[in-house]
Amino acid sequence: MEGYKIKSGKETTYCAxxxxxxxxxxxxxxxxxxxxxxxxxxxxxxxxxxxTNPAPDSQNSKKRDKRNINLLVDISKNVKAQKxxxxxxxxxxxxxxxxxxxxxxxxNNGMSTxxxxxxKINESEALRDGLGKNMKDMDMRRKQLSEKIKFxxxxxxxxxxxxxxxxxxxxxxxxxxxxxxxxxYNVAAIYMEKNSIDTSWLxxxxxxxxxxxMLADKKILKSxxxxxSEKLGELHLIRQNVETILDISISEESSRQPSDKKISKDQKxxxxxx
Numbered sequence: 001m002e003g004y005k006i007k008s009g010k011e012t013t014y015c016a017x018x019x020x021x022x023x024x025x026x027x028x029x030x031x032x033x034x035x036x037x038x039x040x041x042x043x044x045x046x047x048x049x050x051x052t053n054p055a056p057d058s059q060n061s062k063k064r065d066k067r068n069i070n071l072l073v074d075i076s077k078n079v080k081a082q083k084x085x086x087x088x089x090x091x092x093x094x095x096x097x098x099x100x101x102x103x104x105x106x107x108n109n110g111m112s113t114x115x116x117x118x119x120k121i122n123e124s125e126a127l128r129d130g131l132g133k134n135m136k137d138m139d140m141r142r143k144q145l146s147e148k149i150k151f152x153x154x155x156x157x158x159x160x161x162x163x164x165x166x167x168x169x170x171x172x173x174x175x176x177x178x179x180x181x182x183x184x185y186n187v188a189a190i191y192m193e194k195n196s197i198d199t200s201w202l203x204x205x206x207x208x209x210x211x212x213x214m215l216a217d218k219k220i221l222k223s224x225x226x227x228x229s230e231k232l233g234e235l236h237l238i239r240q241n242v243e244t245i246l247d248i249s250i251s252e253e254s255s256r257q258p259s260d261k262k263i264s265k266d267q268k269x270x271x272x273x274x
Contacts, residue, residue, distance in 0.1 A: 011033070069101045069102060069105060069237060069241070070094075070098050071240055071241060071244075072095050072099065072102075072240075072244045072245070073091050074244075075088060075092065078091060099241070099245060102238055102241040102242065106238065106242075114242065114246070117250070118250060120235060121235045121236065121239060124228055124232045125232060127228050128225065128229055128232055131221055131224055132225060134221055135222065138214060138218050138221065139218070142214045142215070145207060145210060145211050145214070146211065148195075148197070148207060149207045149208060149211065151191040151192065152188070152192075152202045152207065153204060154187070155185060155188035155189060155199060156202060156204065158181045158182070158184055158185035159185060161178050161182060162181075162182055162185040162186065162189075165182050
Protein backbone atom coordinates (compact mmCIF):
# COMPACT_ATOMS: atom_id res chain seq x y z
CA MET A 1 0.00 0.00 0.00
CA GLU A 2 1.24 3.45 -0.84
CA GLY A 3 2.64 5.37 2.11
CA TYR A 4 2.97 2.37 4.43
CA LYS A 5 6.34 1.74 6.05
CA ILE A 6 7.63 -1.67 7.10
CA LYS A 7 10.85 -1.82 9.10
CA SER A 8 12.66 -5.05 9.89
CA GLY A 9 14.99 -5.57 12.81
CA LYS A 10 14.77 -7.30 16.16
CA GLU A 11 11.02 -6.89 15.70
CA THR A 12 9.28 -6.07 12.42
CA THR A 13 7.13 -2.93 12.70
CA TYR A 14 4.44 -1.44 10.50
CA CYS A 15 3.45 2.20 10.17
CA ALA A 16 0.40 3.56 8.33
CA UNK A 17 0.31 7.07 6.83
CA UNK A 18 -0.22 9.62 9.59
CA UNK A 19 0.59 7.11 12.32
CA UNK A 20 3.07 8.62 14.78
CA UNK A 21 4.36 5.41 16.28
CA UNK A 22 4.87 2.14 14.40
CA UNK A 23 2.91 -0.97 15.35
CA UNK A 24 4.79 -4.13 16.29
CA UNK A 25 4.09 -7.18 14.17
CA UNK A 26 3.01 -9.27 17.15
CA UNK A 27 0.28 -6.70 17.85
CA UNK A 28 -1.21 -7.23 14.39
CA UNK A 29 -0.84 -11.01 14.37
CA UNK A 30 1.71 -13.78 14.77
CA UNK A 31 2.16 -14.05 10.99
CA UNK A 32 3.61 -10.52 11.06
CA UNK A 33 6.40 -11.29 13.49
CA UNK A 34 9.91 -12.18 12.29
CA UNK A 35 9.26 -15.82 13.09
CA UNK A 36 5.89 -15.78 11.33
CA UNK A 37 7.31 -14.18 8.17
CA UNK A 38 10.21 -16.64 8.13
CA UNK A 39 7.81 -19.57 8.56
CA UNK A 40 5.66 -18.42 5.65
CA UNK A 41 8.69 -18.03 3.39
CA UNK A 42 9.94 -21.50 4.32
CA UNK A 43 6.50 -22.99 3.71
CA UNK A 44 6.30 -21.41 0.27
CA UNK A 45 9.77 -22.67 -0.58
CA UNK A 46 8.80 -26.19 0.44
CA UNK A 47 5.61 -26.03 -1.60
CA UNK A 48 3.49 -26.20 1.54
CA UNK A 49 0.47 -24.17 2.52
CA UNK A 50 -1.22 -23.16 5.71
CA UNK A 51 -4.04 -25.61 5.09
CA THR A 52 -1.84 -28.67 5.55
CA ASN A 53 0.76 -27.04 7.80
CA PRO A 54 -1.03 -24.78 10.28
CA ALA A 55 0.98 -22.47 12.48
CA PRO A 56 1.76 -23.78 15.97
CA ASP A 57 -0.54 -21.21 17.52
CA SER A 58 -3.45 -21.88 15.15
CA GLN A 59 -5.76 -22.69 18.05
CA ASN A 60 -5.13 -19.28 19.57
CA SER A 61 -5.61 -17.69 16.16
CA LYS A 62 -8.99 -19.40 15.81
CA LYS A 63 -10.00 -17.94 19.14
CA ARG A 64 -9.06 -14.50 17.85
CA ASP A 65 -11.21 -15.14 14.76
CA LYS A 66 -14.26 -15.06 17.02
CA ARG A 67 -13.79 -11.34 17.46
CA ASN A 68 -16.12 -9.30 15.31
CA ILE A 69 -14.85 -8.73 11.78
CA ASN A 70 -16.13 -5.55 10.18
CA LEU A 71 -16.51 -4.59 6.55
CA LEU A 72 -13.65 -2.67 5.00
CA VAL A 73 -14.43 1.03 4.71
CA ASP A 74 -14.15 2.83 1.38
CA ILE A 75 -12.30 5.86 2.72
CA SER A 76 -12.61 7.75 -0.58
CA LYS A 77 -16.39 7.83 -0.13
CA ASN A 78 -16.40 8.58 3.59
CA VAL A 79 -17.43 12.22 4.05
CA LYS A 80 -16.04 12.52 7.56
CA ALA A 81 -12.67 11.13 6.45
CA GLN A 82 -12.45 13.76 3.71
CA LYS A 83 -12.88 16.51 6.30
CA UNK A 84 -10.60 15.13 8.99
CA UNK A 85 -7.10 13.76 8.43
CA UNK A 86 -7.12 12.30 11.92
CA UNK A 87 -10.33 10.40 11.20
CA UNK A 88 -8.95 9.28 7.84
CA UNK A 89 -5.82 7.88 9.51
CA UNK A 90 -7.98 6.14 12.10
CA UNK A 91 -9.99 4.47 9.32
CA UNK A 92 -6.77 3.41 7.58
CA UNK A 93 -5.57 1.73 10.76
CA UNK A 94 -8.98 0.14 11.25
CA UNK A 95 -8.89 -1.17 7.67
CA UNK A 96 -5.47 -2.71 8.26
CA UNK A 97 -6.79 -4.45 11.35
CA UNK A 98 -9.85 -5.65 9.43
CA UNK A 99 -7.68 -6.95 6.58
CA UNK A 100 -5.52 -8.86 9.04
CA UNK A 101 -8.59 -10.40 10.69
CA UNK A 102 -10.03 -11.29 7.29
CA UNK A 103 -6.86 -13.03 6.10
CA UNK A 104 -6.39 -14.78 9.45
CA UNK A 105 -9.97 -16.05 9.26
CA UNK A 106 -9.41 -17.43 5.78
CA UNK A 107 -6.12 -19.12 6.60
CA ASN A 108 -7.31 -20.54 9.91
CA ASN A 109 -10.32 -22.04 8.13
CA GLY A 110 -8.25 -23.64 5.37
CA MET A 111 -9.01 -21.19 2.55
CA SER A 112 -6.25 -19.69 0.43
CA THR A 113 -7.96 -19.11 -2.94
CA UNK A 114 -11.16 -17.47 -4.13
CA UNK A 115 -12.53 -20.82 -5.30
CA UNK A 116 -12.03 -22.32 -1.84
CA UNK A 117 -13.97 -19.43 -0.31
CA UNK A 118 -16.80 -19.83 -2.83
CA UNK A 119 -16.86 -23.58 -2.22
CA LYS A 120 -17.08 -23.04 1.54
CA ILE A 121 -19.98 -20.60 1.07
CA ASN A 122 -21.80 -23.01 -1.24
CA GLU A 123 -21.30 -25.91 1.18
CA SER A 124 -22.58 -23.83 4.09
CA GLU A 125 -25.63 -22.68 2.13
CA ALA A 126 -26.42 -26.26 1.11
CA LEU A 127 -26.09 -27.42 4.73
CA ARG A 128 -28.27 -24.58 6.01
CA ASP A 129 -30.94 -25.24 3.37
CA GLY A 130 -30.87 -28.96 4.17
CA LEU A 131 -31.34 -28.30 7.87
CA GLY A 132 -34.14 -25.87 7.09
CA LYS A 133 -35.93 -28.48 4.97
CA ASN A 134 -35.52 -31.10 7.70
CA MET A 135 -37.01 -28.73 10.27
CA LYS A 136 -39.92 -27.93 7.97
CA ASP A 137 -40.61 -31.63 7.36
CA MET A 138 -40.37 -32.34 11.08
CA ASP A 139 -42.80 -29.53 11.87
CA MET A 140 -45.27 -31.02 9.41
CA ARG A 141 -44.97 -34.51 10.95
CA ARG A 142 -45.23 -33.07 14.45
CA LYS A 143 -48.37 -31.16 13.49
CA GLN A 144 -49.91 -34.33 12.08
CA LEU A 145 -48.98 -36.26 15.21
CA SER A 146 -50.46 -33.54 17.45
CA GLU A 147 -53.68 -33.80 15.50
CA LYS A 148 -53.70 -37.58 15.83
CA ILE A 149 -53.11 -37.32 19.59
CA LYS A 150 -55.97 -34.86 20.02
CA PHE A 151 -58.50 -36.94 18.09
CA UNK A 152 -57.33 -40.17 19.73
CA UNK A 153 -57.80 -38.65 23.18
CA UNK A 154 -61.28 -37.40 22.28
CA UNK A 155 -62.21 -40.77 20.77
CA UNK A 156 -61.22 -42.68 23.90
CA UNK A 157 -62.50 -40.09 26.38
CA UNK A 158 -65.99 -39.68 24.90
CA UNK A 159 -66.61 -43.16 23.47
CA UNK A 160 -68.81 -44.31 26.36
CA UNK A 161 -70.87 -41.13 26.22
CA UNK A 162 -71.37 -41.52 22.47
CA UNK A 163 -72.40 -45.18 22.81
CA UNK A 164 -74.85 -44.26 25.55
CA UNK A 165 -76.28 -41.47 23.39
CA UNK A 166 -76.98 -43.96 20.60
CA UNK A 167 -79.29 -45.83 22.94
CA UNK A 168 -81.20 -42.69 23.83
CA UNK A 169 -83.94 -41.25 21.62
CA UNK A 170 -83.16 -38.03 19.77
CA UNK A 171 -84.18 -35.00 21.78
CA UNK A 172 -83.50 -36.77 25.04
CA UNK A 173 -82.01 -34.64 27.82
CA UNK A 174 -78.86 -36.76 27.62
CA UNK A 175 -78.17 -35.50 24.09
CA UNK A 176 -78.62 -31.92 25.24
CA UNK A 177 -76.40 -32.30 28.29
CA UNK A 178 -73.54 -34.01 26.43
CA UNK A 179 -73.91 -32.26 23.10
CA UNK A 180 -70.28 -31.05 22.91
CA UNK A 181 -68.81 -34.39 24.00
CA UNK A 182 -70.86 -36.31 21.45
CA UNK A 183 -69.81 -33.90 18.71
CA UNK A 184 -66.13 -34.24 19.67
CA TYR A 185 -66.40 -38.04 19.51
CA ASN A 186 -68.12 -38.02 16.13
CA VAL A 187 -65.47 -35.71 14.66
CA ALA A 188 -62.74 -37.96 16.07
CA ALA A 189 -64.44 -41.06 14.63
CA ILE A 190 -64.57 -39.44 11.19
CA TYR A 191 -60.84 -38.61 11.47
CA MET A 192 -60.01 -42.21 12.42
CA GLU A 193 -61.97 -43.63 9.51
CA LYS A 194 -60.55 -41.13 7.02
CA ASN A 195 -56.98 -41.95 8.05
CA SER A 196 -57.57 -45.73 8.35
CA ILE A 197 -56.53 -45.77 12.02
CA ASP A 198 -57.19 -48.93 14.01
CA THR A 199 -59.26 -47.72 16.96
CA SER A 200 -58.99 -51.04 18.80
CA TRP A 201 -55.51 -50.06 19.97
CA LEU A 202 -54.62 -46.40 20.32
CA UNK A 203 -51.21 -46.02 21.98
CA UNK A 204 -51.69 -42.46 23.16
CA UNK A 205 -48.78 -42.62 25.62
CA UNK A 206 -46.50 -43.78 22.83
CA UNK A 207 -47.70 -40.94 20.60
CA UNK A 208 -47.01 -38.38 23.33
CA UNK A 209 -43.53 -39.82 23.90
CA UNK A 210 -42.82 -39.67 20.17
CA UNK A 211 -44.00 -36.06 20.10
CA UNK A 212 -41.58 -35.16 22.91
CA UNK A 213 -38.73 -36.83 21.02
CA MET A 214 -39.58 -34.82 17.94
CA LEU A 215 -39.49 -31.61 19.98
CA ALA A 216 -36.04 -32.55 21.30
CA ASP A 217 -34.81 -33.35 17.78
CA LYS A 218 -36.21 -30.05 16.52
CA LYS A 219 -34.29 -28.21 19.22
CA ILE A 220 -31.04 -29.86 18.11
CA LEU A 221 -31.73 -29.07 14.45
CA LYS A 222 -32.55 -25.47 15.33
CA SER A 223 -29.28 -25.12 17.23
CA UNK A 224 -27.31 -26.48 14.25
CA UNK A 225 -29.28 -24.26 11.88
CA UNK A 226 -28.48 -21.16 13.94
CA UNK A 227 -24.78 -22.06 14.07
CA UNK A 228 -24.45 -22.58 10.33
CA SER A 229 -26.47 -19.42 9.65
CA GLU A 230 -24.07 -17.44 11.84
CA LYS A 231 -21.12 -19.06 10.06
CA LEU A 232 -22.64 -18.22 6.69
CA GLY A 233 -23.08 -14.61 7.74
CA GLU A 234 -19.37 -14.48 8.59
CA LEU A 235 -18.44 -16.03 5.24
CA HIS A 236 -20.50 -13.51 3.27
CA LEU A 237 -18.85 -10.67 5.19
CA ILE A 238 -15.44 -12.19 4.47
CA ARG A 239 -16.42 -12.49 0.79
CA GLN A 240 -17.21 -8.78 0.63
CA ASN A 241 -13.87 -7.92 2.22
CA VAL A 242 -12.01 -10.20 -0.20
CA GLU A 243 -13.80 -8.54 -3.12
CA THR A 244 -12.58 -5.19 -1.80
CA ILE A 245 -9.02 -6.41 -1.20
CA LEU A 246 -8.69 -8.05 -4.63
CA ASP A 247 -10.92 -5.50 -6.39
CA ILE A 248 -13.05 -8.23 -8.00
CA SER A 249 -16.59 -9.55 -7.96
CA ILE A 250 -16.27 -13.10 -6.68
CA SER A 251 -19.63 -14.28 -7.98
CA GLU A 252 -18.88 -13.06 -11.52
CA GLU A 253 -15.34 -14.40 -11.57
CA SER A 254 -16.40 -17.80 -10.23
CA SER A 255 -19.18 -18.16 -12.80
CA ARG A 256 -16.81 -17.49 -15.69
CA GLN A 257 -14.00 -19.87 -14.87
CA PRO A 258 -12.19 -21.50 -11.94
CA SER A 259 -9.90 -19.12 -10.12
CA ASP A 260 -6.80 -20.01 -8.16
CA LYS A 261 -6.17 -16.39 -7.20
CA LYS A 262 -4.41 -16.45 -3.86
CA ILE A 263 -5.82 -14.69 -0.85
CA SER A 264 -2.83 -13.88 1.29
CA LYS A 265 -1.45 -11.25 3.57
CA ASP A 266 0.75 -10.10 0.70
CA GLN A 267 -2.34 -8.25 -0.50
CA LYS A 268 -1.36 -5.61 2.05
CA UNK A 269 1.22 -4.48 -0.49
CA UNK A 270 -1.44 -3.26 -2.93
CA UNK A 271 -0.89 0.12 -4.58
CA UNK A 272 -4.03 1.67 -3.12
CA UNK A 273 -5.03 1.94 0.54
CA UNK A 274 -8.65 1.06 1.19
